[in-house]
Amino acid sequence: MKYKNQLCALTTKHSKSKAIAEPFSIILGLQIIECNENTDQLGTFSGELERTGTIFEVLRKKCELGMEASGLTLGIASEGSFGPHPSLFFLPCDHEELIFIDKEKDFYLRENVLSLETNYKFKDICYENEFLEFANAIKFPSHGIIIRPADWVDKSIIFKGIQSVGEFKKAFHICKKASSNKMVRVESDMRAHMNPTRMAVIGQLAEKLAHRLSILCPKCKLPGWGLVRLLKGLECTECDFPTEKIKEEIFGCVKCDFEESFRKALNTGPENCPICNP
Numbered sequence: 001m002k003y004k005n006q007l008c009a010l011t012t013k014h015s016k017s018k019a020i021a022e023p024f025s026i027i028l029g030l031q032i033i034e035c036n037e038n039t040d041q042l043g044t045f046s047g048e049l050e051r052t053g054t055i056f057e058v059l060r061k062k063c064e065l066g067m068e069a070s071g072l073t074l075g076i077a078s079e080g081s082f083g084p085h086p087s088l089f090f091l092p093c094d095h096e097e098l099i100f101i102d103k104e105k106d107f108y109l110r111e112n113v114l115s116l117e118t119n120y121k122f123k124d125i126c127y128e129n130e131f132l133e134f135a136n137a138i139k140f141p142s143h144g145i146i147i148r149p150a151d152w153v154d155k156s157i158i159f160k161g162i163q164s165v166g167e168f169k170k171a172f173h174i175c176k177k178a179s180s181n182k183m184v185r186v187e188s189d190m191r192a193h194m195n196p197t198r199m200a201v202i203g204q205l206a207e208k209l210a211h212r213l214s215i216l217c218p219k220c221k222l223p224g225w226g227l228v229r230l231l232k233g234l235e236c237t238e239c240d241f242p243t244e245k246i247k248e249e250i251f252g253c254v255k256c257d258f259e260e261s262f263r264k265a266l267n268t269g270p271e272n273c274p275i276c277n278p
């Protein structure tokens, strides 16, 4: 095992080691140490503080926070975003990213996954009994919710991590009172410790990342060898035209420029060809 008995800092306030520690320990022999640095300065899901910079910049900064605080040279951090799926219209999806940084070997590796396994949802309600349907849909109370006034003039009025009907009622009345149109926004709490569905997706991604780190570059022997891009242009059997179908998978290293390509198929039928089947 490449990282046997080494320590790795996981920057999180939301107990993500529950999802990440096991695959990293089993596949790499690496031990995850949680660093509870305040990452809210990089932005929050619930929107009190907008995220600035690209997802990569946020991930890298978050990862470095924990590495600096712990003095460890290995770090990991996770970032999720939620919204409509880019190709399956209107279906909500969870886009998760993980970054692993090895300061000594001087490389980083990112992995991501787009999952339809999510309870991401929000609704504006006026009456308490409208909550029931929403609560069932997002698997409340095993999954937490966030409540705020729908107009949200005063950003300090927000209740997070609500996991009981009693807490909901209390928060609902405060928010309704503060709301100019008497509407209250209820939304699924997407923070990992409030959301077992999201925690499971992070776990699947951690396994993917750990597996990739277990494979070494055939040339320089650094960890993280894997798929780096796909090459389109699989030829048509009838006319040899390079179609949009995947022709090759390119595997690469996290650091050196060595690459290997693997042919996916010999060719594709004329039904996939814009010349033969326009």
Ligand SMILES: [Zn+2]
Residues within 6 Å of the ligand: 217, 218, 219, 220, 221, 222, 253, 254, 255, 256, 257, 258
């Ligand atoms: Zn290499």
Ligand SMILES: [Zn+2]
Residues within 6 Å of the ligand: 236, 237, 238, 239, 240, 241, 270, 273, 274, 275, 276, 277
């Ligand atoms: Zn053709």
